[in-house]
Amino acid sequence: MNFIYCTAIATLIFANCSFAQTTKKKNIPVKKVTSVVTSAEDIQNGKALIQKSDCMACHKTDVKLVGPGFVQIAKKYPAIEANYTLLADKIINGGTGVWGQIPMAAHSTLSKPDAKKMVKYILSLK
Numbered sequence: 001m002n003f004i005y006c007t008a009i010a011t012l013i014f015a016n017c018s019f020a021q022t023t024k025k026k027n028i029p030v031k032k033v034t035s036v037v038t039s040a041e042d043i044q045n046g047k048a049l050i051q052k053s054d055c056m057a058c059h060k061t062d063v064k065l066v067g068p069g070f071v072q073i074a075k076k077y078p079a080i081e082a083n084y085t086l087l088a089d090k091i092i093n094g095g096t097g098v099w100g101q102i103p104m105a106a107h108s109t110l111s112k113p114d115a116k117k118m119v120k121y122i123l124s125l126k
């Protein structure tokens, strides 16, 4: 009696597994991996770098403070390599005239790779 019960369960589990596998193959298409521009790790590091720096004295995440909110910046610039470079240079050199007449201070001690990670975090906020 017990043995038959177990066999039935085992059959069910087996049937279930093979069913799951066929549906998986059918329904989940393999996504082509195109060039990876950024990673979750870069974005996490960028966030940490921003918190350690003076950025939050002038920026808030969602609204304008002295400078534009990070979400506003993310809406203006798509998260692509050209913009990472453009905005990393702006953070390092400072500048004015894009969002108004108040200038952003230069951050000349910041390395370009670190500035880029900060931008990757900002542009991930949509």
Ligand code: HEC
Residues within 6 Å of the ligand: 050, 053, 054, 055, 056, 057, 058, 059, 066, 067, 068, 073, 087, 090, 091, 095, 096, 097, 098, 099, 100, 101, 102, 103, 104, 105, 107, 118, 119, 122
């Ligand atoms: C002294 C205040 C101040 C500090 C500190 C500051 N910002 Fe800014 N930021 C601004 C202002 C003002 C603007 C708008 C500049 C403009 O209109 O061109 C701006 C603009 C930006 C932009 C958009 C630039 C563009 O051309 O659209 C980014 C990205 C940015 N800040 C990131 C940062 C990061 C990252 C830090 C920290 C390392 C930082 N900011 C620190 C005031 C500041």
